[in-house]
Amino acid sequence: xxxxxxxxxxxxxxxxxxxxxxxxxxxxxxxxxxxxxxxxxxxxxxxxxxxxxxxxxxxxxxxxxxxxxxxxxxxxxxxxxxxxxxxxxxxxxxxxxxxxxxxxxxxxxxxxxxxxxxxxxxxxxxxxxxxxxxxxxxxxxxxxxxxxxxxxxxxxxxxxxxxxxxxxxxxxxxxxxxxxxxxxxxxxxxxxxxxxxxxxxxxxxxxxxxxxxxxxxxxxxxxxxxxxxxxxxxxxxxx
Numbered sequence: 747x748x749x750x751x752x753x754x755x756x757x758x759x760x761x762x763x764x765x766x767x768x769x770x771x772x773x774x775x776x777x778x779x780x781x782x783x784x785x786x787x788x789x790x791x792x793x794x795x796x797x798x799x800x801x802x803x804x805x806x807x808x809x810x811x812x813x814x815x816x817x818x819x820x821x822x823x824x825x826x827x828x829x830x831x832x833x834x835x836x837x838x839x840x841x842x843x844x845x846x847x848x849x850x851x852x853x854x855x856x857x858x859x860x861x862x863x864x865x866x867x868x869x870x871x872x873x874x875x876x877x878x879x880x881x882x883x884x885x886x887x888x889x890x891x892x893x894x895x896x897x898x899x900x901x902x903x904x905x906x907x908x909x910x911x912x913x914x915x916x917x918x919x920x921x922x923x924x925x926x927x928x929x930x931x932x933x934x935x936x937x938x939x940x941x942x943x944x945x946x947x948x949x950x951x952x953x954x955x956x957x958x959x960x961x962x963x964x965x966x967x968x969x970x971x972x973x974x975x976x977x978x979x980x981x982x983x984x985x
Contacts, residue, residue, distance in 0.1 A: 752873055752897055752921060753829050753836055755957040757799040764803030766810070772854030777803055777818040780810025786984055787864040789856065789888070790818040791848065791875030793897075793953065794836065796826030801956045802872070805973055812977050814984075815864065819855050821848055821878065845898055848878030849885065856887050866890070868984040870976065872956050873897045873921070883909055890984045892976055895952045896922050904930045910941040910983040914972050918951040941983060945975065 761768070766779025777797050788809050792802055797818045810816045827839050856867060868890035871879030876896030880903040883891045892912040893899060899922065904911075911934070915927035924946050931944035947954065947968055955972045958965040 752794055752952070753827060754951065755953060755959070756827075756829050757795055757801060757957060759795065759798040759826065760800050761798050763798065763800040765807045766803070766816075771817055771819060772851075772856070772858035774851055774855055775820045775824075776855065777806060778816070779803075779806050779818075780815045781813075782815055782862055784813060784815040785863065785865045786813065786980075787815040787817065787859045787862075787867045788980065788984070789852070789859070789867060789869040790816065791821055791852075791869065791871040791878045792818065793873035793875060793956065794822075794827040794839070794843075795957075796820060796822045798826070799956060801958065801960070801969075805956060808973060809977065809980070812981070814868075814980070815859070815862070817855065817859060819851060821851050821875070843874070845874065845877035845881070848875070849881045849887075852878060852882045852887065856882070866984055868892065868980050870894065871896065873953060877903070880904075880906070883907065883911070890980060892979060894955045894972065894976075895919060897952075899930075901929060901933065904933045907934065907937065907940050907942070910979070912942070912976065912979040913944045914955065914975060915944070915946045916950045916952050916954055917946055917948045921952050943975075943979060947972065 806816045866889040869879045869888045870892045876893035877898040894914045934942035958969045
């Protein structure tokens with residue numbers, strides 16, 4: 747499902763944000779950061795606001811600093827959601843950007859990354875991007891998955907999990923409420939061969955890991971805790 751929470755706390759997009767650079771990867775404009783010589787890569791798939799969100803790029807740089815080659819493709823093809831456009835609310839915008847098409851973008855990007863000699867790829871999806879991550883995982887295109895405050899992810903998506911998967915949810919989330927996240931956890935508990943970790947963060951809302959107020963110490967702390975959980979997950983499973 748989608749709703750107002752998908753659009754809350756919109757970032758001020760900045761095409762020059764981050765320590766990396768924008769280049770074409772798999773035919774798509776992509777924010778790239780970290781060493782291209784790394785054998786381990788991480789693909790970040792944005793929420794509805796796209797790959798120019800400063801906090802998203804800051805996280806990409808943080809992951810790169812841990813030794814990964816990180817790519818953040820423009821899955822939205824230069825058309826992020828603009829909340830101010832009253833004639834194009836998310837219910838209309840999403841029709842132009844169904845997650846089902848995300849895998850069409852992901853495949854050539856992943857092929858291009860593997861062509862650089864990468865031996866294993868992890869993928870992280872935020873809100874809108876979480877559904878795309880479950881799709882690429884189901885098609886065997888990645889080695890490790892992480893979904894943060896997911897949108898549109900279903901029970902069937904989680905039932906199909908066959909690779910290590912991390913799920914981080916928010917206590918104050920109507921898109922993927924704690925009840926659904928716990929249902930995901932229950933499903934994964936029946937799949938002992940699939941490493942999994944599920945965590946619900948208290949007193950945070952949908953989008954808290956990339957759409958936080960950098961001047962709010964509590965918001966920053968909650969986001970950084972999620973980021974550390976993500977890095978720990980890759981350190982353990984992306985090899």
